[in-house]
Amino acid sequence: MNKLRPSLLLLLCATIPVLVVSVVIGQYSLRQQRAAIDRDIGQRADFSATGLARALETQRQLLSIVSETPRLDPPLDRKAFRELAHRLEARLPIWEILHISDLQGNIMLSVPAPQDGVSHSMVNDVESYRRVIETRTAVVGSVVRGEREIPTFPIRVPVERDGAIASILTALIRPEEVTNILYANGLAKTWTAWIADGDGRLVAATGAAPSLVGGPLNAFVRETGSEESGIAGVKIAGGEEVRTSSASIAGSNWTVHVGMPLAEYQEIGRTGYRILMATIFLIVALIIAAAFLFQRELAARRRQELAVASGQRMEALGKLTGGVAHDFNNLLMIFQAGIEGVRRRKNDEQKLNLTLDMMSEGVSKGKAITHRLLSFSRRSNRDAETFFIQDKIGPLEQLMKQAATDQIIVDTELDQDMWPVTVDPQAFEVAIINMVTNAREAMAEGGAIHIRGCNVSSGFKEMKQLRGPCIAISISDNGPGISPADIHRVFEPFFTTKGSRASGLGLSQVYGFAQRSGGTVVVNSLQGQGTSFVIYLPKAADQVAPSSSATSVANALPRKVLVVDDTSSSLEASKMLLEVEGIIVATAPSGQEALTVLASDPNVELVLSDIMMPNMSGLELAVEIQSRYPNTSVILMTGYSDALEQGARTEFPVLSKPFTRADMLAAFAAAAAKRSSASVVRLHPG
Incomplete structure (x- = not known):
C-alpha cells in the first residue's frame, strides 16, 4: 500500500481537474440551454403579437370596407342596416354585435337588438370613441362588460360622407375569439398566454375564468421574480408558475404575454443537473480520498524525515560531543597536572604560582567553551x-x-x-x-x-x-x-x-x-x-554606563552572607571564596532551609543563591526574600538556567559559574547600588 499510495495520489490529482473542467463545461451548457429556452419564449411572444396584430388589422379593414356601403348613408334605414348586419353575421361570426352611433356616442341602431327591446343610449368605451373621432382611423378599444355582463372589446371605424364623419360604426368581439387566434398561431396547449390593455385590464387569457376577463390584470397574474433579459417569473390564477415574455401588439394599446410552465422549464435541465450534481459529489469524494491519502503520505514522509533528521542529529551530536570531549580533556589534563604539581611542590612558590596561573587559564578556556556551546x-x-x-x-x-x-x-x-x-x-x-x-x-x-x-x-x-x-x-x-x-x-x-x-x-x-x-x-x-x-x-537606546570604582566595590562588601546551593562541593567553594574576603558565611542546601535561616538570623545582609535547585528555584527564592525581607539583597548564580536562556527576565544580579573574585565583588557592588537607589543594575561578568 505504501508503494501504491503515490500512484493513487497522482491518478486522483489528474482525474479531479478533468472532472472539475467537465462540471464547468456542463454548467455552461445548462446555462446556454436555459438561455435558448428563454429566447424561444421571447420569440413565441413576438410571433403571437405579430399574428394578433395581423388579425386585428384584418378586422379593421373589413369594418372600414363595410363603413363605405351606401346602406349607411344618412338618413339611416333601419331595415337596410339590419339586412347588412345579418349578412355580415353569417360571414363574420366573431362579430358579436354591430351598431352605429352618432358623434355624441348615442347608439342609433344595434344588431342584434337588446333583449329588453330598449337600445343602449351611450357607448361604453368612451376613450376609444374619442380616438376614432380625433384620428379618423379605425381603433381597437378596451374590454368592457355590456349586456348581460358579457365582456367584449370594440373595433370602431368612422363613417365618412362628403369629407366629414357622419357616424361611427362599431363591431363588438368576444375575447375568446382572440384566444382562438393565439392557438391558431401555434401556441402549445401546455403554455399560457394572456393579453392586457393599456388600462391594466385583462383582455383575454388561455384557461382564465370568464369572470376574470375585463377585470384587473393582477386578479389573474402576479409577478414572482425579477425580469432578466425580457423574461419574468409570474404566478397565474390557480397557482401555476410560468416563465413569461411579453410583446406589444401593433395598432393597439395591447400587450401579449406568453408563458412556459416553470415545471416544464426546469424539467428540461433536470437531467443535466442530476449528472452535474453526481459529478460534483464524485469530485468531493475524490478530494476527500486524495486528502486522506495525502495525509497518510505526508505522515509517512514526516516519519521518514524524522528518521533521517534523527540520524543527522546523532551524527551532529557525535561531532559536537567529540569536539567538546577533546577540548575538555585538554582542560582536565591541565587540572590533573596542576593537582599533581601542587601536591609535589608545595614549598616551591614559583612553580606553585605557574601551576595556579595555568589552572586559572584552563578555567577561563573552559568557561569560554561552555559560553560558546550555550x-x-x-x-x-x-x-x-x-x-x-x-x-x-x-x-x-x-x-x-x-x-x-x-x-x-x-x-x-x-x-x-x-x-x-x-x-x-x-x-x-x-x-x-x-x-x-x-x-x-x-x-x-x-x-x-x-x-x-x-x-x-x-x-x-x-x-x-x-x-x-x-x-x-x-x-x-x-x-x-x-x-x-x-x-x-x-x-x-x-x-x-x-x-x-x-x-x-x-x-x-x-x-x-x-x-x-x-x-x-x-x-x-x-x-x-x-x-x-x-x-x-x-543602535543602543541607552547611554554607555560608567565603570564602577574600586572604592565602591570595596565599600559594598556585606558582613554576613547566606549561600544557598544544592550541590555541596559548589556550596563549599562559594563559602571558601567569601571567607577569604573576611565575610561571615551561613549555608543552606535548599530554598526552604534558606528561608528558615533568614527567619532565625536577622544579621544576614545578602543571599547568594544558585538558580537550578529542586522544589524551590533560586528565582522563586529571590522573589520570596524580596517580599519577606526587603532590606536583604539577593545575588543569583548559575552554571546554566533553562529559564534565563529561554528569555526569562530577573531584576537581580546574576553570577555565571565559574566566577572569579572580581566577578563576585562587582556583583556585591551592583547589589549595594540596587539597594541604595532602588534601580535595576544588571551584572555582566568580565
Missing part, C-alpha cells in the same frame, strides 16, 4: 552591555591576529563616531573571532582580512527586522569564495565545506548572536574573488 540554544540577551564597538576591537586585535596566523594580514578600520550597541560583549568577541577563523580557513595559502565598521541610518531591504539606525561590521577576505549552491547554507549548524577538520559551528554562533541581539548577518560572495560577512546591530 550561545547556540540561548534566546535571551541577558548578559548584554551597552558599549562602543570601536573600544572593544582594540583589545581584540591581538586575538584576531593569533586566529589569522602569520600568513594572513588583518586590516582593521572603524569609524570613531560609531554609535553604541547593547549586546553580550563575550558573544560579540566570540563572533568576531569565529568570522576571522572562518576567513583564515578559506585562505590556506595566505591572504588578507579586512574589518570595517560604520553607522547605517537606513536602506537595508533584506533586513525586515531592522527598522531604525544600526551599525555594520564587515569582515571580508580575498579567498576562493563560496559556491552559489552553498551560500544559503553557511549558517546551518554543522554545515561545512572544509571536511572533518572543521566543526561547522562558528558561523551558526555568529548568526545566533546577531539574531539574539536584535540584528542580523548577511553574506555576499563571488567565486575566485572572496567573501564578505556583515553583522548589523541596532
Whole structure:
C-alpha cells in the first residue's frame, strides 16, 4: 500500500481537474440551454403579437370596407342596416354585435337588438370613441362588460360622407375569439398566454375564468421574480408558475404575454443537473480520498524525515560531543597536572604560582567553551552591555591576529563616531573571532582580512527586522569564495565545506548572536574573488554606563552572607571564596532551609543563591526574600538556567559559574547600588 499510495495520489490529482473542467463545461451548457429556452419564449411572444396584430388589422379593414356601403348613408334605414348586419353575421361570426352611433356616442341602431327591446343610449368605451373621432382611423378599444355582463372589446371605424364623419360604426368581439387566434398561431396547449390593455385590464387569457376577463390584470397574474433579459417569473390564477415574455401588439394599446410552465422549464435541465450534481459529489469524494491519502503520505514522509533528521542529529551530536570531549580533556589534563604539581611542590612558590596561573587559564578556556556551546540554544540577551564597538576591537586585535596566523594580514578600520550597541560583549568577541577563523580557513595559502565598521541610518531591504539606525561590521577576505549552491547554507549548524577538520559551528554562533541581539548577518560572495560577512546591530537606546570604582566595590562588601546551593562541593567553594574576603558565611542546601535561616538570623545582609535547585528555584527564592525581607539583597548564580536562556527576565544580579573574585565583588557592588537607589543594575561578568 505504501508503494501504491503515490500512484493513487497522482491518478486522483489528474482525474479531479478533468472532472472539475467537465462540471464547468456542463454548467455552461445548462446555462446556454436555459438561455435558448428563454429566447424561444421571447420569440413565441413576438410571433403571437405579430399574428394578433395581423388579425386585428384584418378586422379593421373589413369594418372600414363595410363603413363605405351606401346602406349607411344618412338618413339611416333601419331595415337596410339590419339586412347588412345579418349578412355580415353569417360571414363574420366573431362579430358579436354591430351598431352605429352618432358623434355624441348615442347608439342609433344595434344588431342584434337588446333583449329588453330598449337600445343602449351611450357607448361604453368612451376613450376609444374619442380616438376614432380625433384620428379618423379605425381603433381597437378596451374590454368592457355590456349586456348581460358579457365582456367584449370594440373595433370602431368612422363613417365618412362628403369629407366629414357622419357616424361611427362599431363591431363588438368576444375575447375568446382572440384566444382562438393565439392557438391558431401555434401556441402549445401546455403554455399560457394572456393579453392586457393599456388600462391594466385583462383582455383575454388561455384557461382564465370568464369572470376574470375585463377585470384587473393582477386578479389573474402576479409577478414572482425579477425580469432578466425580457423574461419574468409570474404566478397565474390557480397557482401555476410560468416563465413569461411579453410583446406589444401593433395598432393597439395591447400587450401579449406568453408563458412556459416553470415545471416544464426546469424539467428540461433536470437531467443535466442530476449528472452535474453526481459529478460534483464524485469530485468531493475524490478530494476527500486524495486528502486522506495525502495525509497518510505526508505522515509517512514526516516519519521518514524524522528518521533521517534523527540520524543527522546523532551524527551532529557525535561531532559536537567529540569536539567538546577533546577540548575538555585538554582542560582536565591541565587540572590533573596542576593537582599533581601542587601536591609535589608545595614549598616551591614559583612553580606553585605557574601551576595556579595555568589552572586559572584552563578555567577561563573552559568557561569560554561552555559560553560558546550555550550561545547556540540561548534566546535571551541577558548578559548584554551597552558599549562602543570601536573600544572593544582594540583589545581584540591581538586575538584576531593569533586566529589569522602569520600568513594572513588583518586590516582593521572603524569609524570613531560609531554609535553604541547593547549586546553580550563575550558573544560579540566570540563572533568576531569565529568570522576571522572562518576567513583564515578559506585562505590556506595566505591572504588578507579586512574589518570595517560604520553607522547605517537606513536602506537595508533584506533586513525586515531592522527598522531604525544600526551599525555594520564587515569582515571580508580575498579567498576562493563560496559556491552559489552553498551560500544559503553557511549558517546551518554543522554545515561545512572544509571536511572533518572543521566543526561547522562558528558561523551558526555568529548568526545566533546577531539574531539574539536584535540584528542580523548577511553574506555576499563571488567565486575566485572572496567573501564578505556583515553583522548589523541596532543602535543602543541607552547611554554607555560608567565603570564602577574600586572604592565602591570595596565599600559594598556585606558582613554576613547566606549561600544557598544544592550541590555541596559548589556550596563549599562559594563559602571558601567569601571567607577569604573576611565575610561571615551561613549555608543552606535548599530554598526552604534558606528561608528558615533568614527567619532565625536577622544579621544576614545578602543571599547568594544558585538558580537550578529542586522544589524551590533560586528565582522563586529571590522573589520570596524580596517580599519577606526587603532590606536583604539577593545575588543569583548559575552554571546554566533553562529559564534565563529561554528569555526569562530577573531584576537581580546574576553570577555565571565559574566566577572569579572580581566577578563576585562587582556583583556585591551592583547589589549595594540596587539597594541604595532602588534601580535595576544588571551584572555582566568580565
